[in-house]
Amino acid sequence: MRYEAVIGLEVHAQLKTASKIFCGCSASFGAPPNTHTCPVCLGMPGSLPVLNEKAVLYAVRMALATNCRVNLESRFARKNYFYPDLPKGYQISQYEAPVAEHGWLDIEANGAAKRVGITRIHMEEDAGKLVHDPHRPVSRVDLNRAGTPLIEIVSEPDMRAPEEAGAYLRGIHAILRYLDICDGNMEEGGFRCDANVSVRPLGQKEFGVRAEVKNMNSFKNVERAIAHEIRRQVELIEDGGTVIQETRLWDADLGKTFSMRGKEEARDYRYFPDPDLLPLVLDPAWVEEIRAGLPELPQAKRARYVAELGLSQEDAGVLTADHALARYFEEALSVYNKPRPVCNQITGALLALLNAKNLSVDASPVPPERLAALVGLVEDGTVSGNTAKTVLEKMAATGRPPREIVEAEGLVQVSDEALIEQAVDEVLAAGPDEVAAYKGGKTKLMGFFVGETMRKTKGKANPKVVNGLLKKKLEA
Amino acid sequence: MKLDPSEVLRVAVLARLDVDPDEAHALSRQLSDILDYVAKLEAVDTNGVPPTANAVQIPGPRRPDTVRPSLPPATAVAGAPESEGNDILVPRILA
Numbered sequence: 001m002r003y004e005a006v007i008g009l010e011v012h013a014q015l016k017t018a019s020k021i022f023c024g025c026s027a028s029f030g031a032p033p034n035t036h037t038c039p040v041c042l043g044m045p046g047s048l049p050v051l052n053e054k055a056v057l058y059a060v061r062m063a064l065a066t067n068c069r070v071n072l073e074s075r076f077a078r079k080n081y082f083y084p085d086l087p088k089g090y091q092i093s094q095y096e097a098p099v100a101e102h103g104w105l106d107i108e109a110n111g112a113a114k115r116v117g118i119t120r121i122h123m124e125e126d127a128g129k130l131v132h133d134p135h136r137p138v139s140r141v142d143l144n145r146a147g148t149p150l151i152e153i154v155s156e157p158d159m160r161a162p163e164e165a166g167a168y169l170r171g172i173h174a175i176l177r178y179l180d181i182c183d184g185n186m187e188e189g190g191f192r193c194d195a196n197v198s199v200r201p202l203g204q205k206e207f208g209v210r211a212e213v214k215n216m217n218s219f220k221n222v223e224r225a226i227a228h229e230i231r232r233q234v235e236l237i238e239d240g241g242t243v244i245q246e247t248r249l250w251d252a253d254l255g256k257t258f259s260m261r262g263k264e265e266a267r268d269y270r271y272f273p274d275p276d277l278l279p280l281v282l283d284p285a286w287v288e289e290i291r292a293g294l295p296e297l298p299q300a301k302r303a304r305y306v307a308e309l310g311l312s313q314e315d316a317g318v319l320t321a322d323h324a325l326a327r328y329f330e331e332a333l334s335v336y337n338k339p340r341p342v343c344n345q346i347t348g349a350l351l352a353l354l355n356a357k358n359l360s361v362d363a364s365p366v367p368p369e370r371l372a373a374l375v376g377l378v379e380d381g382t383v384s385g386n387t388a389k390t391v392l393e394k395m396a397a398t399g400r401p402p403r404e405i406v407e408a409e410g411l412v413q414v415s416d417e418a419l420i421e422q423a424v425d426e427v428l429a430a431g432p433d434e435v436a437a438y439k440g441g442k443t444k445l446m447g448f449f450v451g452e453t454m455r456k457t458k459g460k461a462n463p464k465v466v467n468g469l470l471k472k473k474l475e476a
Numbered sequence: 477m478k479l480d481p482s483e484v485l486r487v488a489v490l491a492r493l494d495v496d497p498d499e500a501h502a503l504s505r506q507l508s509d510i511l512d513y514v515a516k517l518e519a520v521d522t523n524g525v526p527p528t529a530n531a532v533q534i535p536g537p538r539r540p541d542t543v544r545p546s547l548p549p550a551t552a553v554a555g556a557p558e559s560e561g562n563d564i565l566v567p568r569i570l571a
Contacts, residue, residue: 023544
């Protein structure tokens with residue numbers, strides 16, 4: 001029997017506010033334990049939460065960017081459960097009246113376009129952090145994170161393959177970064193994802209029983225975990241078993257999901273409206289103002305790069321997937337306005353360099369205006385494309401501008417036909433057998449002649465001129 | 477409306493209340509009486525009346541996103557049953 005997977009994602013994004021969602025404690029990451037707490041986020045009796053205006057602004061931005069309907073009146077609710085990282089014994093969240101609903105995101109995966117529905121976006125506070133002591137049977141509680149603002153973005157169960165889930169997640173991540181409302185760091189937990197996964201026989205309408213998979217801290221792991229969970233469920237059913245509704249933890253090292261038993265599963269949160277918080281009422285004019293102020297979003301930018309700058313879909317996709325990369329590209333273009341060669345230099349040599357050094361584009365040792373200058377040198381024939389790679393590496397290593405490196409190291413490309421012809425003649429004279437073979441039909445030897453000529457000229461000869469001269473002489 | 481003792485015990489677990497089976501019987505009667513009393517409201521026609529969650533009908537206030545001083549960590553952890561330095565200690569949660 002063939003099966004189909006049904007996947008829905010819940011994404012938690014930490015909002016980049018200065019203070020927490022309901023109090024004035026700092027929301028920053030990495031401070032010593034329990035230095036960002038106050039009676040409100042510690043849940044002391046008599047304290048009252050007051051909503052952070054910027055958290056609302058950010059939630060509305062995300063809602064509008066994902067085509068959601070913004071609810072002009074929404075409400076906060078208490079989600080009740082006991083855990084040591086939750087000082088009040090409840091989490092303030094939104095339940096029956098979230099801030100936004102009914103949105104969507106268009107994705108591309110496995111060669112097909114698809115629209116994934118977004119059920120809702122709601123605002124909530126984060127819990128604290130538990131650190132399990134490796135030496136003693138205790139856990140340490142740090143409440144700095146308790147009360148920091150989150151939005152939870154809940155998708156419809158519209159995805160059918162791990163790659164679709166990956167594309168959706170990358171799309172949501174890119175939008176959050178474009179809006180500059182979340183740092184998007186998956187390893188530090190600023191951007192987290194849980195997946196609801198079920199399988200059903202192909203053609204069946206009803207959903208199968210679903211498992212919720214947690215603890216995936218990279219895009220790659222989300223796809224791996226979902227693929228594994230689909231396989232596990234199909235195998236279980238084929239062996240005559242039944243899938244049970246449960247929470248499973250992904251173990252990236254073992255490449256498996258494991259059942260998470262115990263009180264975590266006693267899921268009865270007894271939601272009720274938080275009597276400490278009045279309804280969140282939005283002024284429609286303010287919402288429209290936010291809509292008008294939205295930046296160009298990844299999909300629009302990608303379409304523009306293709307239509308107006310003449311880039312390929314693929315290149316435009318690479319540049320726009322990461323907001324910082326798109327910004328780098330545009331800054332380089334503002335210095336040297338030739339989109340295709342600038343794009344090629346970025347997606348080729350620059351990304352290779354950054355990957356090798358494990359750097360983000362924001363931390364690029366070569367600033368965009370310098371990269372633009374290098375592209376200019378290639379385009380006006382001063383250096384060859386090959387040499388440009390070397391120059392870029394030297395720019396990264398020394399911080400010097402490209403022209404200085406090219407001049408100091410004698411890397412200027414030689415386009416003088418007379419000089420190159422001399423090298424070509426020497427190469428042909430040194431290899432009479434190869435010349436004969438070429439003339440006998442082994443035209444692949446052209447690569448050998450080009451390589452030899454380039455070596456003779458220490459890589460400085462203009463390859464176009466070299467090719468032209470060789471062709472002329474060999475085919476004469 | 478009847479709340480049976482097993483439901484009382486289930487809610488007690490969720491609320492981390494230590495209720496023994498004898499108490500559960502007494503509580504189930506008392507809680508059922510309370511539910512019956514509240515259920516009298518069902519005789520009233522509430523069609524078209526929005527649910528009331530707050531006594532005051534005004535929008536919630538909001539504050540600007542500015543950081544204010546937090547408590548000294550020693551004060552923050554002072555109310556915890558056990559602490560060490562800046563850390564609150566609890567029995568180990570995961571094995």
